[in-house]
Amino acid sequence: MLDKTFHWSWITRDGHQDTSAHAAARFPYWSFTKTVIAICAMKLSDTGMVELDTHLDGEAYTLRQLLQHTAGIADYGQLADYHRDVAARQLPWPREKLLAAVKAKGTLFPPGEGWAYSNVGYMLAREHLESVSGRSFSSLLNELIIAPLGLQSVELATTQEQFASLHWQAAAQYHPGWVYHGCLTGTANDAAKILHALFSGELLSDKIREHMLVRYPLGGAIPGRPWTECGYSLGLMSGKIDQGKRAIGHSGAGPFCVNAVYHFPDRADPITVACFTEGIDEGLAEFYAARLASRG
Secondary structure (H helix, E strand, C coil), X not given: CXXXXXXXXXXXXXCCEEECCCCCCEEEXXXXXXXXXXXXXXXXXXXXXXXXXXXXXXXXXXXXXXXXXXXXXXXXXXXXXXXXHHHCCCCCCCHHXXXXXXXXXXXXXXXXXXXXXXXXXXXXXXXXXXXXXXXXHXXXXXXXXXXXXXXXXXXXXXXXXXXXXXXXHHHHHCCHHHCCCCXXXXXXXXXXXXXXXXXXXXXXXXXXXXXXXXXXXXXXXXXXXXXXXXXECCCCEEEEECCCEEEXXXXXXXXXXXXXXXXXXXXXXXXXXXXXEECCCHHHHHHHHHXXXXXX
8 A cells, every 4th residue: 555645656658657645745855856957957968059078168177077976076965064054044145145055165176086965066067067057057947848848847946935835845945945956846746847858758859968977977876775786877867676676866855744756667667666655764755756656
């Protein structure tokens, strides 16, 4: 029997699909937003508007390195003051204060010579896309993903009022500005549609998608999570779970809920699953997504 505390949707390559009873409920996508930023980058790269392997102006790193977390950029996740102010429901820091606090930690390694997860790196990647295109991320999102897929629920949240409309009451106490690369919101079904469209060829050509899927290997099992082999592609967690079956997508976590949006390509009918639940343990959503994939 499926657990009613999870909100989910799945779609298979052959067009089979199902969703939980709360089909219209909307959730924060958290770090699944990184996948969407990376898809936008790949689409702009395909048109020649951005270069993945050219150093950004005045910087030692490239857009590809930002998208794959190999740029050596530190993160705000290790800043005690950041977590203190989020918990105290303070307004988000100005960008300059955030960057100054992160830069005070210095670079973690020369670009391309290591791997470290960085939300700040994705903020810089998003800003680069906006600068080169001359358009806001919301505008790019609408043209490149929302309109082509006919999505009805997805939007970039920038205010507490937007978060107050989400499924869990705790969302009203959080300001999405604390997610500096941006936080998309929407239904589980629309999250699944985005990742399904990536793997079905609706968003990127096979050639560009395979370019996006080249991964940086990260090792083996993670305690409390379903992974037995881990890696990171461009905006995509990529590895193996459940007896060596591949999973490609992204998890996400915030102060009151978590999500897992993954594609499972090794089934006879490959399936894409989006799962959301309360709490702060991403493993819960990942395990449940894998369970749904085995049943779907």
